[in-house]
């Protein structure tokens with residue numbers, strides 16, 4: 188390549204990489220896969236090596252991609268927080284081993300291998316054994332002070348265990364969202380009709396930068412520590428650092444292994460290639476570190492990463508196959524999802540026949556046509572995805588995909604709200620999957636909890652015309668059920684008992700079960716507590732609804748719309764006559780003690796042991812009353828971390844007793 192072309196190419200690559208970095212670190216969005224990103228970066232590094240004078244200081248090859256936001260205080264890192272070189276190939280890993288050997292000379296050396304957890308890096312500063320600060324990596328030399336958010340992570344100790352600690356040290360690690368917590372959030376978002384989060388990494392990085400620590404606490408982040416850092420620490424190896432972190436009570440993933448040589452490293456890599464998918468957290472590779480700290484020092488750093496460590500990344504498996512057909516699925520909320528039906532292909536140990544296409548935009552973005560040869564990829568995710576079309580294999584006679592205009596289930600014309608990517612079938616009350624879905628939603632554990640009923644039974648009841656809405660469940664007779672395929676006397680009794688028992692389920696669960704759009708479990712509880720019964724809720728206006736804490740316009744609109752529909756009112760009337768609970772029972776709060784009987788309490792700030800709503804719940808369980816504003820009538824202010832100074836002043840002025848979390852817990856005898 189001549190220099191002019193190289194210069195152009197370097198500029199082009201740099202611009203793209205800057206852009207993707209920005210999206211990734213600022214907006215927590217991956218527009219391309221990590222592999223594509225890493226390959227682009229590799230190409231840039233290659234060109235810069237060939238033409239060193241074209242390399243600039245602000246090239247993406249020289250700078251850590253992250254950035255500092257203006258939303259938090261900026262903190263300088265005493266020890267820089269660097270990136271890691273990476274590779275997808277075992278040959279390059281051999282080369283790395285060669286460089287290490289050369290750098291160290293005659294001496295023996297060993298490696299310490301860890302999984303590479305896919306979250307966001309954090310540095311926790313401890314002074315005299317106490318957590319004083321949590322900082323993001325930022326640009327490597329300075330980061331965002333996110334101490335309050337870090338404190339919401341329960342496995343991060345506020346004080347280290349034992350009494351032998353250096354005056355100052357840092358524990359560095361990865362904040363992540365466990366896959367289970369991520370799925371739970373998305374389940375809830377789906378129920379509420381909200382946009383889904385793309386993946387646990389992006390969700391973790393978005394969460395740690397939230398302004399409201401209360402919201403962060405709800406997200407159930409976790410953190411693995413993998414580096415003990417500071418000046419003159421009494422350790423000689425990375426391994427000793429890890430052991431020290433464990434002694435201090437930090438959460439260290441028990442997946443590491445010390446390796447005598449590069450062959451043992453390869454073993455470790457092979458061992459985790461498949462097994463890593465069983466870990467509770469997403470991982471994208473292995474981190475290999477030279478164990479001895481002296482040797483680390485000898486090897487040193489590049490501008491961006493240590494020379495004594497490297498990440499070996501697992502490549503998402505990919506293959507090509509033919510797109511046979513696009514079919515469409517209709518969900519409970521009426522959302523339509525296009526599905527690619529593929530010529531079966533073997534990928535990452537399973538046979539892949541289908542891939543989700545998300546929505547019409549995705550089909551257009553890929554410029555997908557039936558009959559196309561497509562690249563499919565399967566990473567840690569369960570659902571494979573189509574990443575590109577092989578245009579060289581396209582049949583010239585093929586034509587663009589025409590997205591369906593009518594519901595494949597009921598024929599109703601589809602609608603697409605302004606600015607939304609997804610098409611909906613608006614026929615809520617007549618579209619089979621929507622009806623069946625609404626009943627499935629109703630019987631779930633968090634709602635009416637009819638566990639003697641399942642998807643298959645609902646399907647049969649629907650097919651026989653016995654059930655068209657949730658109220659119909661309460662009209663089912665013994666004969667109706669007994670005649671269903673597979674039902675005997677006992678199972679029939681069981682099913683009917685389950686339905687009968689649902690009449691005792693608390694109001695807020697039933698309210699959630701009604702399936703009002705955007706009214707998830709938490710919102711249903713809030714509405715239940717506020718309006719006390721369904722009649723008050725049904726006649727509440729938009730203005731009254733948005734007055735309720737945490738109820739926004741979107742929810743309010745949806746609730747008002749729901750109760751304006753006569754069919755919905757009719758269903759509720761029938762449920763009422765059947766004897767369901769449509770009023771909140773004050774006793775539905777389980778009483779645990781009366782230590783706070785007759786007291787009014789205000790809570791403020793962030794707590795180590797409780798989420799925001801949780802501590803309020805606990806107060807009620809012990810007989811206390813939770814109020815929101817400080818006044819002369821308040822008995823106690825429970826002050827968490829990060830409470831505003833004005834609140835404290837006001838409480839002091841009014842003579843309100845202020846206690847901290849530890850004192851609160853001893854008050855209710857929980858510690």
Ligand SMILES: NC(=O)c1ccc[n+]([C@@H]2O[C@H](COP(=O)([O-])OP(=O)(O)OC[C@H]3O[C@@H](n4cnc5c(N)ncnc54)[C@H](O)[C@@H]3O)[C@@H](O)[C@H]2O)c1
Nearest residue numbers: 207211217218219220221224270271301303304308413474
């Ligand atoms: N898809 C995109 O659009 C896009 C954009 C920018 C960056 N990226 C991805 O991010 C990478 C760059 O991010 P990076 O600079 O944070 O590098 P990196 O994520 O590849 O490696 C460094 C990070 O690994 C983490 N890590 C996890 N486990 C570790 C362990 N056991 N020991 C040490 N560190 C551990 C730490 O947070 C550390 O900061 C790119 O290589 C690319 O894969 C993707």
Ligand SMILES: [Zn+2]
Nearest residue numbers: 594597612618
């Ligand atoms: Zn339909």
